[in-house]
Amino acid sequence: MVVTSFTLARQGxxxxxxxxxxxxxxxxxxxxxxxFGSLRAVDDLSLDVAEGEFVxxxxxxxxxKTTLLRLANRLIEADGGTITVEGEDVRGADPVALRRRIGxxxxxxxxxxxxxxxxxxxxxxxxLGKPAADIAARVDELLELVxxxxxxxxxxxxxxxxxxxxxxxxxxxxxxxxxxxxxMDEPFGALDPLTRDALADDxxxxxxxxxxxxxxxxxxxxxxILLADRIAVMRGGKLLxxxxxxxxxxxxxxxxxxxxxxxxxxxxxxNALLPTSGAA
Amino acid sequence: xxxxxxxxxxEALAHLPDYLGNHVRVSLAALALGLAVSLPLAILTRNxxxxxxxxxxxASIVQTVPGLALLALxxxxxxxxxxxxxxxFGVSFSAFGFLPAMLALALYSMLPVLRNGITGLNGIDPAxxxxxxxxxxxxxxxxxxxxxxxxxxxxxxxxxxxxVWVIGxxxxxxxxxxxxxxxYIFAGLQTQNWVFVLFGCVASALLALAVDQLLGLIEAxxxxxxxxxxxxxxxxxxxxxxxxxxxTMGRSSQGYVVGAKTFAEQYVLSALMRDRLxxxxxxxxxxxxxxxxxxFGALKAGDIDLYVDYSGTxxxxxxxxxxxxxxxxxxxxxxxxxxxxxxxxxxxxGFENAYALVMPKKRAEALGxxxxxxxxxxxxxxxxxxxxxxxxxxxWAALQKAYGLSFRAQRQMQPDFMYAAVxxxxxxxxxGYTSDGLIAKYDLVALEDPKHAIxxxxxxxxxxxxxxxxxxxxxxxKPLLGKIDIATMREANLRASGNDATxxxxxxxxxxxxxxxxx
Numbered sequence: 001m002v003v004t005s006f007t008l009a010r011q012g013x014x015x016x017x018x019x020x021x022x023x024x025x026x027x028x029x030x031x032x033x034x035x036f037g038s039l040r041a042v043d044d045l046s047l048d049v050a051e052g053e054f055v056x057x058x059x060x061x062x063x064x065k066t067t068l069l070r071l072a073n074r075l076i077e078a079d080g081g082t083i084t085v086e087g088e089d090v091r092g093a094d095p096v097a098l099r100r101r102i103g104x105x106x107x108x109x110x111x112x113x114x115x116x117x118x119x120x121x122x123x124x125x126x127x128l129g130k131p132a133a134d135i136a137a138r139v140d141e142l143l144e145l146v147x148x149x150x151x152x153x154x155x156x157x158x159x160x161x162x163x164x165x166x167x168x169x170x171x172x173x174x175x176x177x178x179x180x181x182x183x184m185d186e187p188f189g190a191l192d193p194l195t196r197d198a199l200a201d202d203x204x205x206x207x208x209x210x211x212x213x214x215x216x217x218x219x220x221x222x223x224x225i226l227l228a229d230r231i232a233v234m235r236g237g238k239l240l241x242x243x244x245x246x247x248x249x250x251x252x253x254x255x256x257x258x259x260x261x262x263x264x265x266x267x268x269x270x271n272a273l274l275p276t277s278g279a280a
Numbered sequence: 281x282x283x284x285x286x287x288x289x290x291e292a293l294a295h296l297p298d299y300l301g302n303h304v305r306v307s308l309a310a311l312a313l314g315l316a317v318s319l320p321l322a323i324l325t326r327n328x329x330x331x332x333x334x335x336x337x338x339a340s341i342v343q344t345v346p347g348l349a350l351l352a353l354x355x356x357x358x359x360x361x362x363x364x365x366x367x368x369f370g371v372s373f374s375a376f377g378f379l380p381a382m383l384a385l386a387l388y389s390m391l392p393v394l395r396n397g398i399t400g401l402n403g404i405d406p407a408x409x410x411x412x413x414x415x416x417x418x419x420x421x422x423x424x425x426x427x428x429x430x431x432x433x434x435x436x437x438x439x440x441x442x443x444v445w446v447i448g449x450x451x452x453x454x455x456x457x458x459x460x461x462x463x464y465i466f467a468g469l470q471t472q473n474w475v476f477v478l479f480g481c482v483a484s485a486l487l488a489l490a491v492d493q494l495l496g497l498i499e500a501x502x503x504x505x506x507x508x509x510x511x512x513x514x515x516x517x518x519x520x521x522x523x524x525x526x527x528t529m530g531r532s533s534q535g536y537v538v539g540a541k542t543f544a545e546q547y548v549l550s551a552l553m554r555d556r557l558x559x560x561x562x563x564x565x566x567x568x569x570x571x572x573x574x575x576f577g578a579l580k581a582g583d584i585d586l587y588v589d590y591s592g593t594x595x596x597x598x599x600x601x602x603x604x605x606x607x608x609x610x611x612x613x614x615x616x617x618x619x620x621x622x623x624x625x626x627x628x629x630g631f632e633n634a635y636a637l638v639m640p641k642k643r644a645e646a647l648g649x650x651x652x653x654x655x656x657x658x659x660x661x662x663x664x665x666x667x668x669x670x671x672x673x674x675x676w677a678a679l680q681k682a683y684g685l686s687f688r689a690q691r692q693m694q695p696d697f698m699y700a701a702v703x704x705x706x707x708x709x710x711x712g713y714t715s716d717g718l719i720a721k722y723d724l725v726a727l728e729d730p731k732h733a734i735x736x737x738x739x740x741x742x743x744x745x746x747x748x749x750x751x752x753x754x755x756x757x758k759p760l761l762g763k764i765d766i767a768t769m770r771e772a773n774l775r776a777s778g779n780d781a782t783x784x785x786x787x788x789x790x791x792x793x794x795x796x797x798x799x
Contacts, residue, residue: 097416099414110408112411114430123417128416
């Protein structure tokens with residue numbers, strides 16, 4: 001099963017890399033630094049994310065990957081360097097307006113417990129002052145998009161949903177104001193493997209269908225390889241390597257190579273343990 | 281007489297619209313003010329640990345001050361503030377009744393509101409506040425759309441606690457001149473009218489319960505997003521306010537206000553004077569249960585129009601004199617001094633209510649004690665009890681000095697319980713009052729004061745400055761002057777200390793009027 005989705009994702013990436021061209025980056029980090037006290041969370045880091053690209057930022061805890069993500073929509077302010085979103089320096093942007101036009105999927109969803117599913121999804125359009133009827137229509141559209149049953153879920157409170165359903169609502173909420181860019185903070189990390197796999201696949205197809213630019217952070221290299229066009233590896237606030245899995249495998253960095261070996265070892269072990277017919 | 285058919289229930293019920301209305305008004309005003317101050321403070325300090333800690337410390341300290349003391353403190357404080365505004369801006373306000381009660385109660389309501397507000401706002405999962413920011417909320421939107429709704433259950437619990445505290449504590453605002461359900465309790469305790477005490481307690485408890493339940497209904501409505509329940513709760517509160525405001529509406533002019541301190545004799549005399557004024561065709565109400573430090577200021581400021589005080593009390597407390605003069609001379613000098621403040625000393629009622637050292641007659645005879653000089657030899661093995669103010673009054677210092685008294689122990693007691701305590705041997709001597717009917721009832725004796733260490737305490741009738749030239753008022757009161765001798769007052773007080781329908785201040789006042797020559 002793991003192998004199946006792996007193949008599908010690779011096919012997806014082929015089409016993405018065909019459209020690759022030197023257009024202006026959706027998000028660009030140039031020599032960005034951020035410290036918390038004496039800790040350098042992000043250390044002179046430069047990275048470009050092209051329009052339509054799906055980039056996974058991989059690293060262990062404390063590697064600075066969450067900080068990197070939050071610098072883009074100014075949930076955290078950079079100490080130095082320049083960050084641009086769609087060509088605009090974020091320092092000059094109104095942070096509230098910036099956050100409203102960038103979708104953000106939180107670790108374990110971050111749904112507001114006192115608001116219904118519909119109100120959670122419609123929150124950003126509501127903040128933007130959209131008419132109630134438009135918001136209601138958009139909510140229905142999104143419920144369908146993330147494959148949740150409208151009648152069963154629309155008016156429920158988050159406490160009545162499963163973890164996977166919560167994260168589907170989280171994704172719908174991030175997409176509600178029709179952003180071109182979506183940031184995801186370990187979105188599938190807390191889910192059980194089956195749910196996680198289904199949701200990740202569904203998101204991957206949404207990314208393609210809607211022409212989104214996605215930056216996802218994860219500690220799981222397998223997930224990164226399966227979903228992303230390009231992978232950035234972080235450690236101690238620095239960018240160790242970036243590129244497609246093939247490009248990464250040419251890296252001379254021991255940590256990067258070790259990260260890459262893990263999924264391969266897993267596949268080999270799985271192939272040894274499972275009858276080969278199961279992988280067809 | 282059966283407990284349930286006791287006519288005092290009816291009497292208590294007749295006061296209910298007035299007492300309950302005032303109680304609800306002062307409680308809700310205090311609660312509203314408390315909320316208006318505490319909620320913004322809780323919100324402002326939610327991300328500021330240092331000011332938050334200071335604020336909570338202050339609120340906690342306020343809470344440790346007993347309710348009665350806090351209420352009592354606000355009276356002199358406002359009196360001072362009123363004199364300052366008068367000097368600076370030429371405007372003054374009444375430091376009596378509603379204002380000090382409301383401010384003290386508002387202060388009292390702050391701790392639970394602040395503490396729960398802060399706890400509620402700080403207890404929110406930081407990930408949710410981060411999410412609110414992430415979906416594009418401004419700080420204000422995050423507060424209104426996420427933080428306050430999530431903190432609401434905890435905040436409402438604090439508001440409910442505050443409401444119950446304020447409604448309960450408001451019963452203590454009677455002595456500073458705010459009519460409340462406490463009027464039942466204070467009057468009942470002083471005149472041993474347990475029907476009134478019970479009525480006051482039950483009424484305030486029911487009121488507290490009702491408000492708590494209505495607030496609970498609003499809370500449940502908000503939590504479950506049921507507008508019906510919130511609306512029902514809000515309507516209930518509104519109905520309560522309306523119901524207590526309407527009966528007292530068109531009665532803004534109370535006519536003459538007769539003041540009374542917190543003991544039975546004062547209740548009887550104020551009822552007597554009120555009846556005299558009403559018979560003379562003047563509109564009058566009694567304002568009873570006022571603290572003895574509050575009442576003179578209230579007269580001076582015109583918050584009450586008349587009351588009975590005692591010459592020796594004003595001599596010591598207002599003129600700050602410690603020398604002793606004969607009865608008539610002291611009253612004459614007091615009259616001149618009070619006239620400077622435009623207060624009219626209309627005259628003496630006839631009796632004296634002096635402090636006296638009192639002990640069981642049999643024991644006094646056995647020990648051969650007739651005067652305080654005789655007592656002095658025994659005090660080292662004796663204990664003495666006095667009312668709450670006696671031991672800090674100059675008379676006590678004067679007595680100790682003149683006779684060299686040094687008791688083994690001294691205790692403070694509710695005046696009504698003192699007599700029973702000395703009669704049962706719980707204490708050896710009490711500082712009683714010469715006009716008290718219980719001296720005869722318990723077979724006690726008031727010891728003579730051969731050295732005249734205790735000043736005379738003639739009951740004197742005082743009129744507020746604004747009533748100085750009021751001839752109708754003075755004509756209505758003149759028949760009382762010089763008519764009430766000590767024996768009559770003692771009997772009246774004894775009647776008032778009974779525990780049946782004929783012992784209500786109103787009934788005793790009627791008896792007293794017949795006795796002193798009325799019809």
